[in-house]
Amino acid sequence: MTPADAPQGEGWERLLAAARRRLERGGALTGSVGLNDPSEAERRVIIGITGRYRPESVKRLTVSLAELDAALSARYGSGLRDVLAGLGGPIRDRAAERAALERERERLLSLAGNSRHAAEPWFSAWLDELAAGGGLTRLVRRGDGRLLVQATGVLDLLPAPPGSSPAPAPAPAASAETGEQILALPVLAERATGDTKSLAPGSPLASLVLRALALRSGLPAVPGDRTGQRRLWESAGVIVDDLASQVLVLNIRTRRTGVTSGWLDEAARHGIPFRLTLQQQTVSPVVPAVGEIYVCENPAVLRTAAADLGARAPALVCTEGIPSAACHRLLDAAVTAGARLWWRADFDWTGLRIVDRAISRYGAAPWRMATADYAAGLAEGESTPLTGPPALSPWDPGLAGLMAAHDRAVMEERLLPSLLADLRPVP
Numbered sequence: 083m084t085p086a087d088a089p090q091g092e093g094w095e096r097l098l099a100a101a102r103r104r105l106e107r108g109g110a111l112t113g114s115v116g117l118n119d120p121s122e123a124e125r126r127v128i129i130g131i132t133g134r135y136r137p138e139s140v141k142r143l144t145v146s147l148a149e150l151d152a153a154l155s156a157r158y159g160s161g162l163r164d165v166l167a168g169l170g171g172p173i174r175d176r177a178a179e180r181a182a183l184e185r186e187r188e189r190l191l192s193l194a195g196n197s198r199h200a201a202e203p204w205f206s207a208w209l210d211e212l213a214a215g216g217g218l219t220r221l222v223r224r225g226d227g228r229l230l231v232q233a234t235g236v237l238d239l240l241p242a243p244p245g246s247s248p249a250p251a252p253a254p255a256a257s258a259e260t261g262e263q264i265l266a267l268p269v270l271a272e273r274a275t276g277d278t279k280s281l282a283p284g285s286p287l288a289s290l291v292l293r294a295l296a297l298r299s300g301l302p303a304v305p306g307d308r309t310g311q312r313r314l315w316e317s318a319g320v321i322v323d324d325l326a327s328q329v330l331v332l333n334i335r336t337r338r339t340g341v342t343s344g345w346l347d348e349a350a351r352h353g354i355p356f357r358l359t360l361q362q363q364t365v366s367p368v369v370p371a372v373g374e375i376y377v378c379e380n381p382a383v384l385r386t387a388a389a390d391l392g393a394r395a396p397a398l399v400c401t402e403g404i405p406s407a408a409c410h411r412l413l414d415a416a417v418t419a420g421a422r423l424w425w426r427a428d429f430d431w432t433g434l435r436i437v438d439r440a441i442s443r444y445g446a447a448p449w450r451m452a453t454a455d456y457a458a459g460l461a462e463g464e465s466t467p468l469t470g471p472p473a474l475s476p477w478d479p480g481l482a483g484l485m486a487a488h489d490r491a492v493m494e495e496r497l498l499p500s501l502l503a504d505l506r507p508v509p
Contacts, residue, residue, distance in 0.1 A: 089154070089157075089158065089165065091123065092121060092123045092124070093121070093123035093124045093126060093127035094127060096117055096124060097115065097117060097124065097127060097128070097145070097150070098165070098166060098169065100115040100116070100117065101115050101147060101150060101162060101166065102166050102170065102173065103115075104147065105147070105162075105163070105166070105173050106173055106174045106175070106176045107176060107177070109175065109177075111147045111148055111151050111162065112147060112148070113146070113147060114144045114145060114146040114147065115144065115145060115147065115150075116142050116143060116144035116145075117142065117143050117144075118141065118142050119141055119142075120142075120143050124143070125138070125143065128143045128145050130153070131145050131149055131150055131153040132145055132149055147162065150162055151163075183219065183222055183223065186222050186227055187213070187218055187219065187222060190218065190222070190227050190230045190231065191209060191213060191218070191230075193230075193231050193234070194209055194230055194231065194234045195209075196234075197234045197237060197238055198238050199237055199238070202298075204294070204297040204298040205237070205294065205297075205298075207297050208293065208294040208297050211293075211297075212230070218230065226286065229286055229287050229290055230290070232274060232275050232280070232287055233287060233290040233291050233294065235274040235275070236270060236271075236274040236275075236281065236287070236291050237291065237294055239265070239270055239273055239274055240265070240270075240318045240319060240320065241264060241265060241318065241319030241320075264319050264320070264321050264407055265319060265320050265321065266320075266321050267281055267315060267320055267321065267322045268281075270320055275287070283308060283311065289304070292304045292311055292314055292315075295314050295315070295317065295318055296314060297471075298317075298318070299314065299317050299404060299432070299435065300431055300432050300435045300470050300471055300473055301314070301432060301470055302469045302470040302471075309326075310403075312326055312327070313403055313404050313406055314404070316404070316405075316406045316407045317404045317405075319407070321360065321407055324359065324360040324361040324364060324407075324408075325359050325360075325361045326359075327359060327360035327361075327406045327407045327408040328357050328358065328359050328360075328406060328408050329357070329358050329399060329400070329401070329402075329405075329406055329408040329409035329412055330355060330356075330357055330358075330381060330384060330399070330400040330402060331346070331355070331356050331357075331358055331384075331397075331398065331399050331400070331412070332350075332353070332354075332355050332356070332384050332387060332388050332395060332397070332398040332399075332400075333349075333350040333353060333372075333393065333395055333396065333397050333398060334346050334349075334350060334356070334358075334368075334370050334372065334375075334397050334399070334412070335347055335350045335370065335371050335372055335397070336368055336369060336370055336371050337369045337370070337371040337419065338367065338368065338369045340366040340367070340368075341362075341365075341366045342358070342362045342363060342365070342366035342367075342368050343366065343368055343369075345362075346358070346368060350393065350397075351393060352392070352393060353388055353391070353392030353393035353394070353395065354388065355384060355385065355388050358408060358412060359408055360406070360407050360408040360411060363408065363411050363412065363415075364411075367415070368412060368415060369415050369416075369418075369419050370397065370412070370415060370416040370419060370421055371419070372396075372397040372416065372421055373420070373421060373422065374396060374397065374421060374422050374423075374424065375396075375397045375398070375399055375413070375416055375421050375422075375423050375424070376396055376397065376398045376399070376423075376424045376449060376504070376505060377398075377399045377400075377401060377413070377423055377424065377425040377426065377440070377446070377449070378398065378399075378400050378401070378426055378427075378449075378494060378501070379400070379401050379402070379403065379426070379427040379428055379433065379436070379494055380400065380402070380428070380493065380494050380495055381400050381402060382495045382498070383398075383400065383494060383495070383498065383501055384398050384400040386498060386502060387501075387502060387505050390502060391502075391505060391506060391507075394506075394507050395505050396505055396507075397421075398505070399412065399413065401427070401436070403432075404432070404436060405436070405440075413444060417444050417445070422447065423440065423444050423445075423446035423447065424446065424447050424448075424449035425437055425440040425441070425444075425446040425447070425448060425449055425451075426448065426449040426450055426451050426494060426501075427451070427494065428491060428492070428493050428494050429451075429455075429456045429459065429481075429485060429491055429492035429493075429494075430468055430469070430470075430485075430491035430492075431468060431469070431470050431471065431472055431473040431485075432470065432473075434473040434474065434475050434481070434482060434485075435473045437451055437475075437477070438473070438474065438475070438476060438477075441476075441477060448477050448478070449501075449504070450497060450500060450501065450504070451475075451477070451478070451481070452478050452481065453478055453480045453481045453484055455497065455500070456481055456484060456485060456492055457484065458497075458500075459492035459496045459497055460488060460490060460492055462496050463496075464490075465490045465491055465492055465493070465496075466490070466491050467489055467490060467491070468485065468486075468489050468490065468491050469491075472486055
């Protein structure tokens with residue numbers, strides 16, 4: 083039957099739509115369908131099918147599928163199924179579709195469960211979020227279920243995260259100076275999917291992987307800006323752009339001649355902050371010649387030290403959040419050369435993870451990251467609530483407990499007077 087030969091008009095539209103929904107749910111020509119608050123045209127159609135008069139006071143009219151099928155066959159020469167197929171395409175078997183969708187979901191989750199990260203809490207949380215939040219169902223429905231398998235493959239190729247000991251993975255490129263394992267984003271994309279552009283910013287695959295990396299880093303969400311996303315990649319050893327990967331430093335003096343070392347030495351001579359890129363360190367490697375380096379999270383600390391102390395300030399590195407690959411390259415070289423690191427971050431859950439990983443990776447000493455320091459900062463005034471999954475503070479177990487009890491973050495700018503006192507040279 084063609085649409086031109088089928089029942090037309092206001093009286094048929096809602097009735098046939100209800101019949102399609104009923105058949106797609108159950109499949110058999112049994113039961114009935116009804117219309118609430120039928121129009122006059124709908125009332126006439128149903129009375130014509132059933133042969134039973136219904137007064138206007140009746141607010142719901144019903145008709146059995148068998149009656150509707152018989153009426154259509156007698157009037158148009160085609161039964162209900164043929165009429166519906168001619169008007170709107172084949173009748174779907176929604177029960178079978180749901181069963182097939184569930185089988186595909188389970189298949190994909192089973193494949194993802196073979197990941198080398200399967201036993202790690204962040205990976206399980208990522209899969210649970212996809213399964214329970216509807217993300218995986220949406221992927222399957224639009225035919226993109228393969229993206230979960232590809233995302234798992236990408237995660238399996240990542241260099242080992244700081245402070246962990248995952249199962250061996252295919253070896254990425256390593257820095258000749260530090261042995262740090264890094265991967266360029268296009269190389270990672272090609273290895274995992276055969277397409278160098280599959281992890282381009284904004285791509286569905288990149289979004290999936292970044293959500294996993296956010297959970298891995300303890301972040302409540304994927305950063306909305308490109309800088310934050312680049313740092314998230316770098317936290318897993320993936321370089322999006324070696325010119326964009328930077329670290330802010332003050333008074334880093336070096337042991338080696340070279341263009342980059344010369345710039346750092348000259349900046350330190352004048353007490354001027356300097357932005358050091360990963361590309362500069364790759365082309366002209368740097369070996370710091372300092373006994374101690376203080377590491378902070380927020381630029382305000384370094385900026386204030388430069389303004390108040392200038393060249394008299396000790397060597398200072400600012401991570402500006404999660405340390406970048408450029409930051410790790412510099413600090414790896416410094417620790418290898420014998421420097422000791424004093425490390426701090428904001429008093430929030432991400433900050434605790436940053437410090438914990440610094441202790442594991444570098445043997446860093448916490449810098450004013452104790453329970454007393456948090457309590458002192460908290461006493462200075464109101465602050466924002468903590469966000470994201472809680473973290474531990476193994477160097478001071480009471481710190482994480484006190485933070486959880488107060489549910490408040492303390493940014494390190496609040497500790498500036500104490501931090502500057504630590505940085506001020508002893509007379």
